[in-house]
Amino acid sequence: MAAPSFYGAHVRANGIRQHYLRFPGPGRDIVIVPGIVSPAALWQHVGEFLQAGFDVRILDVRGRGLSEQGSHLDYRVDACAADLEAFIASQALRAPIVIGHSMGARIAARLAARGGGIGELIMLDPPCSGPGKRPYPVPMDRTIKMLEACRRGEGDAYLRGANVAPWPEPLLRQRAEWLATCDPRAVHEAYLDFQEQDFHADVAGIACPVTLVPAQASGVILADELAALQAGQPALKVVVAEGAAHQMQAENIDTFFTLLRTMLPFKETEI
Template sequence: MIIVPGIVSPAILWTHIAEHLSDSWDIWILDVRGRGLSEQGETLDYGLDVCAEDLAAFIAATRLNVPIVIGHSMGARIAARLAARSSVVGKVIMLDPPASAPGRRPYPIASSRTLAMVKAARLGEGEAYLRQPGIARWPEPLLRQRAEWLATCDPRAIDAAYHDFHSQDIYDDVSRITCPVTLVVAGASGVINAEEVEQFLRSQPRLRIIEAPGAAHQIQAENADLCLRILRRALQEGV
């Protein structure tokens, strides 16, 4: 199983989820390029296609045989892009992916908010920023870890991801996936609305939908127990 995190979530912020699932699965968590311990730089391409190619290269290098890929937010779009264009993935679980696409409503989490969070962390003010009113409070150990590792996220990678959220068509990718695919909708996040759920289903009639009422977008941190229950259910379905 491979976990591909979201836009400003280095791999280390998913270790608590992986540890619980490791009773049944061998798990890898990727630092998407420009985050965590991965490469970053002025000349590096941070687009969706190359991130999907990185995932494919990892699968090939580790000789994994059609692994399950769990993608959260941006990571779900990376997983969907690879599964749409390759048969190397055995199953995709998309956790609350941005449903934005050309001609559709924008991603509701503003890029300015995400960039401000990273800027604060790079100035050594990440923990204070994350404790502000209006910022969803993570459990204390994760909050401190998040404040530390946000500083590793390249703002250029964030800009590229936001550009692709609106210029790349996730519905076309989902329509081309031939392996089992599950969409998890976090009910309290506002990232996927009812109309967009219907569009996903029109794109892929075999799509499995799991609703997570009351769940935040950062379900792995703010609703970790619920996240684990949903992932276990998704992993059991369609096997």
């Protein structure tokens, strides 16, 4: 029987159980930190794509997927950044490329600003909200309703409704299944962080190479917000995902994979 191309595993790091998916491959280490209601399983196709040229790990952020959750946990960004730092150390990774999507980008930026062992950071459409800034344009109530429908076992019908952007069929089914694993309190705490934590200050403090990928069609990063980030971090590289939605990894897969090919050091034979 052929060995599986990837596997799931747990590790105890930063005092909690952290679950991740591993896609062993050649080349540099990559750690993917998904967004607010995106367990690692929803990024499997991305891990499989990158596996040809990289050794990939996709993390379940605490309170999501198979990582630890519960009333005893702190779900705020500092705790999540400490998780990421401890996870990188647990895997003996040296200066990995970290790809963070949305909330995951803000977690990784907080760690990178503190010099937490990240070799290169790619931030996919992170919320630019914070003290004195406009709110994250995706309302918390909408996210919570979607999550609760999945936790009731009604996710498939809800995700096919008019108020939810369509995903490819296999990913839609996975989404309905795995959103049920997300702790609603973790979502609520993340939204508080979006408004209370200073993402711009974190980006300004990043010393490693850093790339920002605004999704052109999402409305998450406006022109003035992009300009402010660039002013605070002159080394910030910007690669616009033309025509892409916030969930570009699911709704604009071809565009997203093309961007990854341009941003990451694939070998010519791997492209």
